[in-house]
Amino acid sequence: MKKIFFGLLFLFSLNCYSQIAGKILQVRPYGEQAAILKPAITGELMGLKEFDDNLRIRYGISYVSFKPRLDTFPVIAEYFSGSTGFAILPGYEVITNYSMFLAFTGYDYDVLKKDNYFLYPGADILIGMTNVEYDTYYQTLSSGSDSNDGLLAGIRLRLGFEYMTSETIGLFLEATHSIYYLPHMKIWYAHQDIGIGVHYIID
Amino acid sequence: MRKIVIFLAVAFAGLFFSSCKKTLSDPHDYYPKLKTVSATVQPDGSVTVKGEVISEGEAPIEYAGFCVDTVPVPGMAEGQAIVDVIGNTFEANYSGFDIHTTYYFRTWATNKYGYSYGDVIFLDDIEAAPVVAPCTLVMNTVNIGGFSPTTTIYMASMPQLVTTEWELSAQSGSTVMYFRFHSRPRTGIYITTTSTTPGDGYVNMIFYSGSSSGALSDGSNVYINQTGTDSWEMTICSAPWSLAEFNTRFRFPL
Numbered sequence: 001m002k003k004i005f006f007g008l009l010f011l012f013s014l015n016c017y018s019q020i021a022g023k024i025l026q027v028r029p030y031g032e033q034a035a036i037l038k039p040a041i042t043g044e045l046m047g048l049k050e051f052d053d054n055l056r057i058r059y060g061i062s063y064v065s066f067k068p069r070l071d072t073f074p075v076i077a078e079y080f081s082g083s084t085g086f087a088i089l090p091g092y093e094v095i096t097n098y099s100m101f102l103a104f105t106g107y108d109y110d111v112l113k114k115d116n117y118f119l120y121p122g123a124d125i126l127i128g129m130t131n132v133e134y135d136t137y138y139q140t141l142s143s144g145s146d147s148n149d150g151l152l153a154g155i156r157l158r159l160g161f162e163y164m165t166s167e168t169i170g171l172f173l174e175a176t177h178s179i180y181y182l183p184h185m186k187i188w189y190a191h192q193d194i195g196i197g198v199h200y201i202i203d
Numbered sequence: 204m205r206k207i208v209i210f211l212a213v214a215f216a217g218l219f220f221s222s223c224k225k226t227l228s229d230p231h232d233y234y235p236k237l238k239t240v241s242a243t244v245q246p247d248g249s250v251t252v253k254g255e256v257i258s259e260g261e262a263p264i265e266y267a268g269f270c271v272d273t274v275p276v277p278g279m280a281e282g283q284a285i286v287d288v289i290g291n292t293f294e295a296n297y298s299g300f301d302i303h304t305t306y307y308f309r310t311w312a313t314n315k316y317g318y319s320y321g322d323v324i325f326l327d328d329i330e331a332a333p334v335v336a337p338c339t340l341v342m343n344t345v346n347i348g349g350f351s352p353t354t355t356i357y358m359a360s361m362p363q364l365v366t367t368e369w370e371l372s373a374q375s376g377s378t379v380m381y382f383r384f385h386s387r388p389r390t391g392i393y394i395t396t397t398s399t400t401p402g403d404g405y406v407n408m409i410f411y412s413g414s415s416s417g418a419l420s421d422g423s424n425v426y427i428n429q430t431g432t433d434s435w436e437m438t439i440c441s442a443p444w445s446l447a448e449f450n451t452r453f454r455f456p457l
Binding site: 028029030032034035036069070073074075076086087088089090139140 | 226227230233234261266268278279280283285311313316317318319
């Protein structure tokens with residue numbers, strides 16, 4: 001995972017059109033994930049062009065490491081045996097690692113431009129990987145460690161506001177909603193984030 | 204392009220603001236919240252346990268039930284009863300308790316996020332109301348009927364699990380009796396059966412007396428009072444067998 005991360009970072013750094021941006025954001029899991037994961041603070045590094053004919057392209061990467069909301073999560077197993085019949089067995093799950101690597105590319109469209117202010121919606125295509133590691137225990141049935149790695153793909157919708165403090169530096173605030181599909185789990189997940197960033201334009 | 208972007212912006216706004224309040228601040232709120240309402244001893248010595256769903260959590264209840272054990276915090280799998288929730292209440296009936304033992308009852312329920320427990324209720328000395336036989340016989344005696352004399356029982360064994368049935372025997376100077384129960388005897392009125400694998404609430408009894416032998420016919424009452432953890436009293440009044448009527452009253456073990 002780290003090799004992929006730094007490899008992509010290197011590629012982007014080679015081809016950033018001399019316009020880069022960094023963003024610090026709080027990622028808030030949504031839906032079922034919100035029950036088990038705390039919001040996480042992370043960063044994004046991206047190439048971000050200037051608006052040209054109301055449009056600009058962006059592409060970048062992000063890595064998120066989530067922490068679980070509980071030390072142990074109560075889980076059950078449905079169990080049937082010929083001698084004892086059907087039973088519900090209690091157990092627990094301990095999440096030891098839950099991380100996500102994302103690469104994205106998309107467009108912003110400035111619907112409102114006034115002086116040095118820009119208001120823009122946008123959308124990205126997401127691809128990435130998840131890595132989940134956990135320990136499980138089911139009374140009288142099983143215990144052990146396992147991991148669940150796989151790819152993800154989805155879209156991210158965005159609303160942003162940017163203020164150019166000078167001809168080369170812009171400060172921006174963005175909120176996004178991401179929806180993505182994990183084929184190995186056959187499930188849709190989502191998260192939201194709010195972040196602030198710096199946009200640096202090198203002529 | 205402009206229309207697409209505006210559409211995406213509206214979709215984003217809808218998704219973002221409609222979902223802001225869906226994360227519960229306390230992760231335990233995703234799980235059901237339960238109350239163990241009562242555990243009531245019934246006249247037959249069984250216990251009716253009632254539970255209440257205070258909150259389903261963030262998903263519908265999938266399974267609900269009770270657990271019971273002799274340790275203060277019973278786990279879900281111990282003495283597990285899975286029941287239906289009707290409205291927001293559910294109940295189960297337990298039987299087969301030992302006298303002079305404390306039992307702890309607890310509710311549990313699951314939803315798609317996991318499971319949770321209710322509080323624990325305990326009961327001491329779970330004991331059925333004594334049963335009263337309709338005849339008055341001298342203690343520790345047996346009479347197989349006809350012209351046979353009443354004899355004194357001098358030995359009665361402790362009930363023991365033999366393969367799948369609980370068995371005990373009693374012996375007087377002339378008569379040997381063998382009783383077979385489905386489970387460990389407890390206070391109640393049992394019904395005689397000629398089946399050697401009696402169901403719950405039934406008892407099979409055969410005897411040998413001199414040159415006679417027989418088995419109690421189906422359908423007679425056998426009155427048993429459990430007087431202690433390992434002590435009982437049995438009375439049988441005029442129970443028919445093939446030749447006569449059988450009477451006995453004795454304590455066991457003796």
